[in-house]
Every structure is written in structure tokens, then in C-alpha cells.
Amino acid sequence: MSDANFIKLKENFICGHCGAEVIGTGYTNHCPKCLWSKHVDINPGDRAESCGGMMEPIEIETRSGNFDIIHQCQKCGALKKNKAEENDDAEAIIALAGEI
Ligand SMILES: [Zn+2]
């Protein structure tokens, strides 16, 4: 209908889990240090979700060298898959993924 499904907002935020200051890229809302996210998007970057719950990284999926982080909302239980970003903490990803 429109391209309103993909609004790119670049805002910085403070991680609600570990308190790190996160520089927004517009595409991700997860913390590069602890990988926690916040349930604020329906479509990536739209900030249209009113839940606002903290999303715990529960699993890493690998596909052809890329990582996806599976987040689960602590408030409403929603599951979301987010692409890992280049600046994500590699140790945090490995710790979550276990053996790769
Ligand atoms: Zn964090």
C-alpha cells in the first residue's frame, strides 16, 4: 500500500537491560553488548508496537555465515527474529549460540 512499512529512524537509546548507550542504526533496536531488544516494532524500524516489553535473546540461528538472533518478549511472549549486526558483541553471540 505504501512504503510506511519501512521507516528508518536513527535514534540512540539506553539499553533497558544492561544500561549501555546504544547508537541507533535505524534498522536494529537490540543492544550490541547484551543483545537484548525492546518490543517496539511491528515491522523493522516502524516503532509501531505499543507493547514496549524487554525482549530476551533466547537463541541464535545461523544461515550461510549470517546470524539471526531470536528474541522473546518478556511481557507478551512474542517471538521475533532479528539479524545480528556487525557491531554486536561476538562473545555474547557465541555464548548464546553455544557451539557453532
Ligand atoms: Zn544491553
Ligand SMILES: [Zn+2]
Ligand atoms: Zn511484547
